[in-house]
Amino acid sequence: MSIGEGGMSDITVTIRGVDSKAWKEFQGGIVSLHGNLYGNIGQEVTNALKLWLERHRGRESAVGIPADRLSVSYDDIGGLKEEIRMIKEAVELPLRHPELFRWLNLIPPKGVLIHGPPGTGKNILGRAATAEAKARLYTLSIQRMMGEFSEMGFRGFFQRAKETAPSVILIPDLGVMALGRQKAPGDPVDQILSWLLSEMDALEDFGRVVIIGIAPSPEELEPSLRQRFQREIEVSLPDRQGRYEILKLLTKKMPLADDVDLGRLADMTDQYQGILLWKICQEAATWALRRTLEHEKITDEAVTQEKLERIKVGMDDFLRALNSLKPEV
Secondary structure: OEEOOOOOOOEEOOOOOOOHHHHHHHHHHHHHHHOOOOEOOHHHHHHHHHHHHHHHHHHHHOOOEOHHHOOOOHHHOOOOHHHHHHHHHHHHHHHHOHHHHHHHOOOOOOEEEEEOOOOOOHHHHHHHHHHHOOOEEEEOOHHHHHHOOOHHHHHHHHHHHHHOOOEEEEEOOHHHHOOOOOOOOOOOHHHHHHHHHHHHHHOOOOOOEEEEEEEOOHHHOOHHHHHHOOEEEEOOOOOHHHHHHHHHHHOOOOOEOOOOOHHHHHHHOOOOOHHHHHHHHHHHHHHHHHHHHHHOOOOOOOOOHHHHOOOOEOHHHHHHHHHHOOOOO
16 A cells, blocks of 8 residues: 655555454545545555554454353352452452443442452452453453553553453553552553553443452552552452361362371461462372372373272372472561
């Protein structure tokens, strides 16, 4: 496509990777504005074309995961009963049943902030709420945006989420925009923050799109950003009962020996995050595998069911795992 204006040299713009339907939409917009598509339509249209392409590519790069492919539910989360109740009210119910909120004139939150220490289940809580709401999940990484600095691409991402509503946009690294962070010359965080605030403000009250932000602490966020998250859910380290529930959930498919005492393990794991409890269970199973390999010769043939049933994960395996994995202070 060649575009000229007065005495200017012709400008050539090459279009690749755009589907025909989207391209025809752009052509129709140019014709309605200028009366023709080709010829002397100027630098202004060239700039419009470039901006449109950026937005289109951002829209196409937004890959939404359908709810049935998330493979997670509230049943997969242990020790977070109150947090699950809160996220049901803030995310699941508004997306599944907006009619309830319209009837009550109850404005659902456009943004939900989940905060707490690393490894406590914040991401899985957001993913589970998305799955239960039967919504599409879009993950927006601020860190990645800093390397792919494009306003129209950013806005195209939100456009796709709106088009496929109900949708959840999960921002797993909101802490990147924390107050007091060191900024290098040309740091785009302030610009990205401005775009994010603009897009959150543009969300409709019943548009069936929710932003879930993940951060270590709400106090670290810019006040203007924190204000956009009308609901905050704290996910802290699990208490003794929570640790017991997590261990029970993590070991429900493991062949446990009779001497395994999950209550004792819960007592011994004070200050352990959920992710560390998972690692302990995995390490215990690994010790059981090592012990099996010491006594059983593994051949090319499949291990018989009889031999499999003799393999158990015992209390000693868990104690060894505990000795090798400690919570960070």
